[in-house]
Amino acid sequence: MRREGGYAIIKIITFLARRQDLPADAFHAAWRHARSAALPGLRGCVLNIPLEIHSRSDVALLDMDPIDGIEELWFDDLATAEAMLAATRDAEAGYRGASRSFVTAEAWQVSMPPGPRPGVKSFTAIRRRDDATPEAFQHAWREVHGAMAATVPLLRGFVLSGIVAERPTPGPALRMALPLDGIAESWCADMDARRAMVVSPEAQHWFADGATFLGQVKTFLLREAVLLAPPVSAAPRPVPAGR
Secondary structure, rough: OHHHHOOOEEEEEEEEOOOOOOOHHHHHHHHHHHHHHHOEEEEEEEEEEEEEEEOOOEEEEEOOOOOOEEEEEOOOHHHHHHHHHHHHHHHHHOOOEEEEEEEEEEEEEEHHHHOOOOEEEEEEEEOOOOOHHHHHHHHHHHHHHHHHHOOOOOOOEEEEEEEEEOOOOOOOOOOOOOOEEEEEEEEEEEHHHHHHHOOOHHHHOOOOOOOOOEEEEEEEEEEEEEEEEOOOOOOOOOOOOOO
């Protein structure tokens, strides 16, 4: 089934900074309270709190202001999304400072295992190389790099979210190098598994491939709060047996 813009479901990703007069814990409490209410048309809701920022020696760091949270909301269509978000704007004003928000379409490359979600999540905002066309970037990212993820041991989920459009948000705009071309998210069972994953030969080969088409990236390790389990919007590639 294909809907708005050719996508079966959309995911809105918003980078959030707290109001300057709010401490971090008050921001997180108000944010969670606002999104815990029953909201018509909402198909999934995950709030992410940044824990660490990771950089790479082989890819430039994406320039952006500090953030206090990353919000992911799933909807059947953009009209439903905008109606719901307009209805919650007053509540958001109590905690929201600068922000940037993007309409995305996700494609799973490695499915999550059944049961509780893996404990460690990595989230990477991506700009393509200046000398790469959007079409060349999407091919390298989705068709080549995405497929390689299935070979990486201890990876327990990997999804690519392509940027469909930036959407307007209330309040000041978060300073960020634009345009973004995509967002990659991956999961491991725990930090020990992640450390073992990143030094594996398969992961090193995977990272080296990424350096051939990535221009700038910023990677966050996050703590997830899943308020409404999101749908899986594309058929994932399974993890190979024994990995």
